[in-house]
Amino acid sequence: MAQASHTATIRRTGGRLSQRKIAPWLFLAPGLFMFTVYVLWPIVESVTLSFYDWNGLYNADGAFTGRFVGMGNYAELMRDPAFETSLWNNLKWLVLYMLALPIGLMIAIFLNQSVRGIRLYKSLFFFPFVISQVVVGLMFAWFYAPNFGLFFLLTEWITGKGTAILADPDLVTYGIIAAGLWPQIAYVMILYLTGLNNVAPDQIEAARLDGAKGWRMLWYVVLPQLRPATFIAVIVTVIGALRSFDLVSIMTKGGPFGESRVLSYYMFEMALGEYGFRMGYGAAIAVVLFLIMMVFISGFIWKMWRDETER
Amino acid sequence: MFPRPIQQASTGAQWLYTIALPIALLIWLFPLLGVALTSLRPASDLAQGNYFGMPSGIAWENYVFIFTQTPMAKYMINSLWVTIPTVIGAVSLSLMTGFALAVYGFRANMLVFFMFVAGNFVPFQILMVPVRDMTLQLGMYNTWYGLALFHIAFQTGFCTLFMRNFIKALPYELIEAARVEGVSEWRIFWFIVLPLMRPAIAALSVLVFTFIWNDFFWATVLTQGVDSQPITAGLSSLNGQWIAQWHLVSAGSIIAALPPVAMFFLMQKHFIAGLTLGAVK
Structure with missing residues (x-):
């Protein structure tokens, strides 16, 4: 039993x-x-x-119609001025998007008080992130509109000559980046607000007793404690910068003269846009974008891996 | 607390802060306010160049026009048809994947986990041609489920990261104790872990709702025309027709922005908890 x-x-x-x-x-x-x-x-x-030349169609019997071209698409990319413009613009996006970090931190510090109604203020400052980028794009298109847009009037008032930023080949990308920064700053702000909430008060007090204040306090005591928030903020900002498709599509469609193209938009134009259905060429552009992104993704994964195995 | 609480500052500084807050907010939300006001301005004002002066009246008719003369209401319904199944699908799938990755120490665990995380960050363009081709082949192009299935799959990456970390933070003794009692793995998931996941489910639901409602890229790639286009793509095509009719563009924008904004205000705590995951140690 x-x-x-x-x-x-x-x-x-x-x-x-x-x-x-x-x-x-x-x-x-x-x-x-x-x-x-x-x-x-x-x-x-x-x-x-990306090694094929394909128009996206199949034969009547369902066979793939692509033609193998080896590195042909990549070789063509090297000679394509529109690709070069897109690449440079992506770089501008990446660098300027990083402004979201200091600005977001400044706003977070400004709002990190406990006065009446501050919670509502915080939510309202966060607002731009909740709204679709399509709507953000339309809002900024209105703001930048020639002749009556507030930005146009403002530049007219300051310099005597209005600037229609979305029609200016030299400035257009900066105009779109500014629109993209608006929600991105809101996102970074909320990350830092959460971070500031969790800064150890005893360390701040101890540093205060030692006479630290203002910038020195921020740099030597607060920022080190905000590292996790900064890390996430860098990641989401890099991804946001490289994913910039919606704003370009809504505000300029890559124009004027293709000067506001970025890789994500140029890829779409090549594969599905008015330039026809060059799926293989589009895929090659996507692979380049993917490789750029992979640099950042690997860094992120590497750091996460370290954190996980340390525990 | 950093910065030093304003209550400890001089009365002058406190006053300054009280005044600076609303002014900063006004400047910050300026594009939004401008568009909101324009959406209520009569078309005649704009025609006469009265863009920023006193409006000659409040034009609710702009909104009436949006709902009666354009397919905006249909676009909204299309959006809901994509968004709600995606929320349900992605949250359900990731509850299971998150559970698997948080509770079991099998060998490929980390590999699978990091694959979900990495996949979540790839540029959409690298997926575009094959996903569009597959959707066409399966006869799901231009349908709500064609779009929703892709979104479910893609969002599962982010949701898995979230769920896995959330379950990892639960006391493991709960699961151990249940195992000692002989409770099966499936029942541990269903009766012990799932009831504790409510905050995570709420947070992810609002986040995924907002992400999908606001999605424009996939809406453009996988749908076409009034029958299936979600509101972002719909607004973009209406914008093409309404050249320089800013009162309509503005009203349409406000309508498209409302659902996620409402969602955010109703579920604020969850929303922020979801977004700031990992921002504090």
């Missing part, structure tokens, strides 16, 4: 253990399947496609 119940226990724990081996994969299966089909596999396909 005792023997029987003992083997039963063993069998049960045995079942337990194998259940514990299979269970994670059953829980992962649906999510992993969807992610593989819609995210991982398409990356492989895009990379493959």
Whole structure:
């Protein structure tokens, strides 16, 4: 009797253990399947496609009509002035988007008080991030509109000659970046507000007793404690800068004269836009953008990996 | 606390702060306020060049026009048809993946986890051609489910990161104790972990709702025309027709912005908890 119940226990724990081996994969299966089909596999396909010349069509019998061109698409990219413009503009986006960090931090410090109604102020300052970029783009297009837009009137008042920034090939990208910064600053601000909330008060008090204040306090005591917030802010800002598609599409469609194109928009134009259906060429542009992004993604993963294994 | 509480400052500084707050807010929200005011301005004012002076009246008819003469209401419904299934789908899938990655120490755990995280950051363009092609092949181009399925898959990356970290922070003893009692893994998930996930589910639901409602890129790539286009793509095509009719563009923009804004105000705490995940140690 005792023997029987003992083997039963063993069998049960045995079942337990194998259940514990299979269970994670059953829980992962649906999510992993969807992610593989819609995210991982398409990356492989895009990379493959970038070596082909393909107009997106199939034969009547369903066969792929693409033609293998090897590095042809990439060689063409090297000579393509529009690609060069897009690449430079992406760089401008990346560098100028980083302004979201100091500005977001400044606003967060400004709002980190406990006065009446401050919660409402914080939410209202956060507002731009909640709104769709399509709407942000339309709002700034109105703000920049020639002849009556407030920005135009302002420049007219200061310099005597109004600037229609979205029609100016030299300035257009900066105009769009400014629009993109608006929600991005709001996002960074909320990250820093949360961070400031969790700064250790005893350290601040101790530093105050030592006579630290203002900039020195910020630089030597507060900022080091805000490192996790800064890290996330850098990540989301880099991604935001490289994903800039909506604003370009809504505000200028890459114009005037293609001067406001970025890689994400140029890729779309090539593969689905008025320039026809050059899927392979578009895929090559996407691969370049992907590789740029991969530099940042690997850095992020590397840091997360370190944090995880340290624990 | 940093900066020093304003209550400890001089009366003058306190006054200055009280005045500076609303002024800073006005400047900050200027584009939004301008558009909101323009949306209520009669078309005749704009025609006469009265853009910023006193409006000659409040033109609710701009909004009436949006709802009666344009397919805006249809676009909103299309958006809901994409957004709500995506929220349900992505949250459900990631509850399971997050549970698997947080509770079980199998060998590929980290690899799978980082794959979800990394996939979440790739540029959309690298997915565009194959996803569009696949959606066409499966006959799901121009349907709400074609768009929703992609969104579910993509959002699962971000949601998994969130859920996994949330479950990791739960006391592991709960699960251990249940296992000692002989509770099956599925019942541990369903009866022990799931009830504790409510805050995470709320946070992710509002975030995913906002992300998907505001999505423009995939709406452009996977849908076309009034029947299936969500509001972002719809607004963009209406904008093409309403050249320089700023009272209509403004009213349309305000309408498109309202649902996520309402969602944010109703669920503020959850929204911010979701966005600032990882901003504090």
